[in-house]
Amino acid sequence: MLDSDVIIIGAGIAGLTCGCLLAQKGLRVLIFEKNQKMGGCCTSFQKEGFSFDLSVQSLGECQEGGRIWKLIKRLGLLDHLHFIPLEPAREYHFPGQRIIQSSHLETHIETLSTLFPKERRGIEQIYKVLRKIFDEYSQLPSSLDWFNPTSLSSQYPLLFHYKEKTFEQLLDEHVSNPFLKMILSIRSSYALLPPEEISVVGMAGIEMSYFNHGVSCVRGVVEDLPLKMGYAFEKMGGKIVPKEEVEKILIENKRAIGTRSVGGQEYRGRVVVSNIDARTTFFTLVGENHFPSSYRSKLKGMRPSYSYFILYLGIEGEVEELPVSNNEIFSDRELSKEYQSLRDHRILEGAPFYLLVPSKVNPSHAPRGKSTLCLSLKAPYEFEEGWNQRGVRRLSQYLIERASTIIPNLKKRVLIKIETTPLTIERWTGNHEGAAYGWAQIPGQSGIHRLPRITPIPNLFLTGHWTSPGGGIAAVVASGELTAEVIGSRLERGEV
Numbered sequence: 001m002l003d004s005d006v007i008i009i010g011a012g013i014a015g016l017t018c019g020c021l022l023a024q025k026g027l028r029v030l031i032f033e034k035n036q037k038m039g040g041c042c043t044s045f046q047k048e049g050f051s052f053d054l055s056v057q058s059l060g061e062c063q064e065g066g067r068i069w070k071l072i073k074r075l076g077l078l079d080h081l082h083f084i085p086l087e088p089a090r091e092y093h094f095p096g097q098r099i100i101q102s103s104h105l106e107t108h109i110e111t112l113s114t115l116f117p118k119e120r121r122g123i124e125q126i127y128k129v130l131r132k133i134f135d136e137y138s139q140l141p142s143s144l145d146w147f148n149p150t151s152l153s154s155q156y157p158l159l160f161h162y163k164e165k166t167f168e169q170l171l172d173e174h175v176s177n178p179f180l181k182m183i184l185s186i187r188s189s190y191a192l193l194p195p196e197e198i199s200v201v202g203m204a205g206i207e208m209s210y211f212n213h214g215v216s217c218v219r220g221v222v223e224d225l226p227l228k229m230g231y232a233f234e235k236m237g238g239k240i241v242p243k244e245e246v247e248k249i250l251i252e253n254k255r256a257i258g259t260r261s262v263g264g265q266e267y268r269g270r271v272v273v274s275n276i277d278a279r280t281t282f283f284t285l286v287g288e289n290h291f292p293s294s295y296r297s298k299l300k301g302m303r304p305s306y307s308y309f310i311l312y313l314g315i316e317g318e319v320e321e322l323p324v325s326n327n328e329i330f331s332d333r334e335l336s337k338e339y340q341s342l343r344d345h346r347i348l349e350g351a352p353f354y355l356l357v358p359s360k361v362n363p364s365h366a367p368r369g370k371s372t373l374c375l376s377l378k379a380p381y382e383f384e385e386g387w388n389q390r391g392v393r394r395l396s397q398y399l400i401e402r403a404s405t406i407i408p409n410l411k412k413r414v415l416i417k418i419e420t421t422p423l424t425i426e427r428w429t430g431n432h433e434g435a436a437y438g439w440a441q442i443p444g445q446s447g448i449h450r451l452p453r454i455t456p457i458p459n460l461f462l463t464g465h466w467t468s469p470g471g472g473i474a475a476v477v478a479s480g481e482l483t484a485e486v487i488g489s490r491l492e493r494g495e496v
């Protein structure tokens, strides 16, 4: 007896998107989520009157016409979810210089061209290429034959041309000033990669998903997004089972036929979708003997993205010193040293850090007259000092010291303090090594090389940041939509 048409493992934003769209088609969809709360990385927590968003602080594609906006509209949630535009989007602080980044591409190009007048043409060219690649990538059909390069090179010429290239190579083609190259590369840190490693395709996704429809944050707390999507899903007849951890994907005659939860409960479905860590999906839930050795080797050789150390603070007073809520602070003008340390399992002395003041845009995050801060560093999973009390205390002190140079008396103003490490993110989401964005967006793992949503096991599909297009909320919404599209058409054609 079938329990549903589609079983989805994980109620991350991709799982919820995919679930909503399939439920909207009238299919019976069941989502299992190991936590009490939905949303995965996209969640919030409260302490002593303060609210904190665990991870997602800024979102692309939420303003009118953007991908997330369109989804929210389709789910009838436009009156229930509101987004606050962040303009300017971010401020970068270098020794002796501040650069404000607009969330509008034309303004951003103008700011950079005023600072580097001789490089105007190169700057424009870079964004032209990124936009074109993003557009081509967005037009790829959900069930593309990835292995037919001729169809790719003629229909998607830029995507094909840049498929093996890094963003640094694109920069070298068009601009020469080293500081300009650094500024143009800053947002590669959203994928936790330096310009010499991030793929052009990965960078196109990061830049264009922000510039296409502005940068926003959710009014209220970010967990409202999965919560409201969950309501919409259940209203359409879908069912979410919280606190239900899946431990096995059931395989019969080489096909996925359902799942087994911790506790032994088995469920049957025509299709199984995994929104969870890809390695766990295959090595633990499926089992190595059920998929080809070539796929096994591919998975073993793939590299996850780095993670974060985050310090959340509730502090006394307003933060008037900073005109914008999102700030990035650098101690020099180089990015590569920081990444070298991460590769060596260290966090660089003087590492750049993010300083966010979420209560500045969302005053409900803090009681009256108080503020929330979120200070974070890129972090390796295996940390030389160990993610123990001593290592954590040292990083917290470092962040508070550095932030004190911008926010006076910070040390004395701290009321509450919560730290999370890559281990916290791993525990909460199940993403191995606490990877913040699934597979690292290096050329061999992005664009047409990303792990496909169609797996070697019939009736088993992937969705979320371990498959294409990649990490970030706008990208996993796209992933959920594309997975739903493939499943919908296969079910219609009776192919599952």
Ligand SMILES: Cc1cc2nc3c(=O)[nH]c(=O)nc-3n(C[C@H](O)[C@H](O)[C@H](O)COP(=O)(O)OP(=O)(O)OC[C@H]3O[C@@H](n4cnc5c(N)ncnc54)[C@H](O)[C@@H]3O)c2cc1C
Pocket: 009, 010, 011, 012, 013, 014, 015, 032, 033, 034, 035, 038, 039, 040, 041, 042, 054, 055, 056, 057, 058, 059, 060, 244, 245, 246, 247, 275, 276, 277, 308, 425, 428, 429, 430, 431, 435, 436, 437, 438, 463, 464, 465, 466, 470, 471, 472, 473, 474, 476
């Ligand atoms: C610290 C941090 C900061 C970030 N900042 C931003 C940002 O500002 N903007 C942005 O756009 N993106 C940001 N991201 C990235 C973004 O949050 C993720 O790429 C995205 O949320 C991933 O969504 P997903 O649906 O693929 O999976 P996930 O969010 O990983 O969800 C997977 C779900 O599956 C569940 N699960 C796992 N194992 C099982 C199991 N066996 N059985 C049942 N359920 C299971 C998990 O509990 C989880 O709910 C950030 C990420 C992190 C970690």
